[in-house]
């Protein structure tokens with residue numbers, strides 16, 4: 001059954017595990033894409049499945065603008081109450097024309113999705129759609145639980161590599177990013193990265 005993420009919105013930021021996941025995703029992001037470099041002050045970023053913006057809070061100070069999208073209106077309401085500089089929060093579905101019109105025609109330099117893709121019913125189709133929103137040379141980064149095989153959630157490295165490749169992304173890589181402790185075991189979190197062709201390679 002699909003999660004109703006609205007049910008989690010009010011207590012989301014109170015979870016130390018959720019905050020730790022965001023800390024580790026941010027550390028993983030800066031070691032993958034140097035968003036702290038001055039050039040990122042003019043770059044445009046999309047946080048797909050932003051939740052309450054725990055990762056957006058960390059990324060926004062380094063970039064020109066960040067659009068945070070989520071289908072849960074209650075997650076978006078929590079994020080909006082934070083009134084983060086350079087963050088525009090939008091509630092809606094990426095396949096919806098109205099949402100895409102609000103995002104605007106110019107592409108993104110970076111799209112990331114932290115603990116989102118493994119919960120999507122249409123992961124592969126969604127990556128295709130997100131990849132189309134990237135500028136030439138733009139990066140897509142995702143973090144997801146490694147599939148454990150018993151409950152149907154999570155992704156495998158192979159599935160991530162195939163999805164990003166089929167979406168036309170280049171230099172695709174998937175691997176372990178970090179792990180989270182739970183009930184005495186370490187739960188691995190995967191990272192997937194891909195890049196759109198740069199403008200020069202399109203000439």
Ligand SMILES: C[S@@+](CC[C@H](N)C(=O)[O-])C[C@H]1O[C@@H](n2cnc3c(N)ncnc32)[C@H](O)[C@@H]1O
Pocket residue numbers: 005006018021022048049050051052053054055069070071072075092093094113114115116119120
């Ligand atoms: C596990 S939470 C992660 C939230 C946030 N990225 C974080 O790390 O705290 C998954 C989020 O994905 C959002 N989500 C699920 N399906 C979505 C979709 N199709 N489009 C946008 N967001 C979606 C949920 O509403 C929820 O906020």
